[in-house]
Amino acid sequence: MTRRTSDPGSATRRPAPFRALAAVVLAGALAFTATACTKAGEQGGGPSFQGGSEAEEKPKASAAITAPAADAKDVPASAEIAFNSKDAVETAVEVKNAAGEAVKGAVTGAGTWLPEKALEYGTTYTATVTATGDDGKPATTTSTFTTMAKPGKQIRVTSFLGDGQTVGVGMPLIVKFSRAVPEDYRDDVQRRMTVRATPAQEGIWHWVSPTEVRYRPKTYWKANTKIFYKIQAGGLPMGGGWYGRSDLTVDIKTGPAVVMTVDNKTKKMTVKRDGKVIKTIPISLGKKSTPSSSGTMVVIEKLKKTVFNTMDDPNPANRYITDIEYAQRLTWGGEFIHAAPWSVASQGRTNVSHGCVNMSTANANWLFNQTRVGDPIQVKGTERKLENGNGWTDWNMSWDQYVKGSAIPAGETAATPSTEPTTEATTTG
Incomplete structure (x- = not known):
């Protein structure tokens, strides 16, 4: 937001064309106000400035929830809250169930809030987005929606590795699905797959087949790396009326290289x-x-x-x-x-x-x-x-070849919120 200034010399810090225009405007202004600004008895006295112009009125912030739609029914349990805000310096999202209990989650990108885990089936939730502007006044909007009943067609998600394992530095992270994931749904699935490594290392998911996806870093894992990965598939639509059965998390580490x-x-x-x-x-x-x-x-x-x-x-x-x-x-x-x-x-x-x-x-x-x-x-x-x-x-392919197996563009990150403090890996896709 552009603010006016009471400092007449501030015009000298503007670009040259603006300075020339400002000089003309200022000259006219001085000619108009000279009589009023001159003290009695003074001859040819210059103008005397008594403070600057008043500040512009600060714009008011506004917010809107774009999904799920207000009063929507049969919303997937994987639902995220899509919102937008205007003229906000701070935006907060809160989701509560019918009992008034807050749902853990976090903003994961521009205008998206994702719950930490799948929502409960057949449950009503209220989302509240609060945008606070430069004037310090909050603008609040709410939306209520109800999740779908538990589906009968569910896809199981499994990991080759389990919590607490120590693996070699060439180990790919292997995730399998009990049913083929159609190609046009794989990007949605992959955006719910997060890898966090300490120390952080660049890596990417690669679809080996419709039922298997793997992750490897650009180069071998560093020795003694802590790795956490999460597949937030619970309630996620996977095509043909099939939905992810549950979320999956795995905590492992690598040994010496x-x-x-x-x-x-x-x-x-x-x-x-x-x-x-x-x-x-x-x-x-x-x-x-x-x-x-x-x-x-x-x-x-x-x-x-x-x-x-x-x-x-x-x-x-x-x-x-x-x-x-x-x-x-x-x-x-x-x-x-x-x-x-x-x-x-x-x-x-x-x-x-x-x-x-x-x-x-x-x-x-x-x-x-x-x-x-x-x-x-x-x-x-x-x-x-x-x-x-x-x-x-996985390591028999070049990095460029491996990247081609990703369902989302290289450079786009998948982000799943977590309340645990971690060092997040750089995820190419």
């Missing part, structure tokens, strides 16, 4: 922890007829003892049943890191495996005790490239 690199040329694995090499291990990869995949993978599962059974392989030469120790799965197609005492003589020299990363029992045991699910491994220089989707291949 353990990163493995395998080079087919040297037949060695280099293991780093927090950027420092802690061990170099001789390995044997897949022979030419069954090559290992080159690309970036992460540890999917760890099995101290298991049995490899490939008797359903169409090639008789690849059929076997073998007891295995210290197995760490890398792909759905059956590539593992594992102990292979039968190939120790070939490790560091030549490739003899069926696609796995073979190492001695002692080295496999040592490595098994260093890693976590989600630790990344990069294999370089083999005859076959890793196929995206064959495992958690």
Whole structure:
């Protein structure tokens, strides 16, 4: 708001064209007021200013609620309050149920208030928006609405990870839906998905399929990062009369940054922890007829003892049943890191495996005790490239490729209110 000033010299701080105009106006004003401002007996005396002009009247603030509509019925339990205000220096939103109890929530963007969790079904709520202007006087508007009855068609939302887990720095956050989410509803779902990391790191959600979405940061998670993610899907419309069953929250953290690199040329694995090499291990990869995949993978599962059974392989030469120790799965197609005492003589020299990363029992045991699910491994220089989707291949894509899997534009943030103090990650989408 522009205010007038009582300082005649203030005109000198304006742009040049304005100064010229002001001088003309001022000259006319002086000529008009000279007689009134001159003291009796003075000849040619200059004008004497007695204070400035009165301040403009300060505009009054106003506010309006645009959704849900007043007295609306059958409102989804995921409802947010959309509002606008004018000439307000401060705007507050309050939502109460029929009993007068306040609903926790927060303003999440320009003109949007989101409850901290899904509203109750079949319940009447009153939203109040108060806008306070420069004059200090509040303007208040209210709107009452009623949520829908609990729907019979609900989609369950689940997370691969659970509270309290410690994972590797390459671990993607994996969220699944019990029913396919139509493409034109995915942006609405994604806007209700929030990731907060301490320390903050840029990241994005990527739709792997209609029933699965994942999140990864731009680079590997930093060591010992605290991660909180929330999917506020309760009551959210997901197409075809289906609604989200409930909200979901998960609290995890990463461990040290353990990163493995395998080079087919040297037949060695280099293991780093927090950027420092802690061990170099001789390995044997897949022979030419069954090559290992080159690309970036992460540890999917760890099995101290298991049995490899490939008797359903169409090639008789690849059929076997073998007891295995210290197995760490890398792909759905059956590539593992594992102990292979039968190939120790070939490790560091030549490739003899069926696609796995073979190492001695002692080295496999040592490595098994260093890693976590989600630790990344990069294999370089083999005859076959890793196929995206064959495992958690989120890091096998460039950042630009990964961003294309988001349902909302890069740079747009999803914001879910929380009463807990956290350091929010920079969310690209």
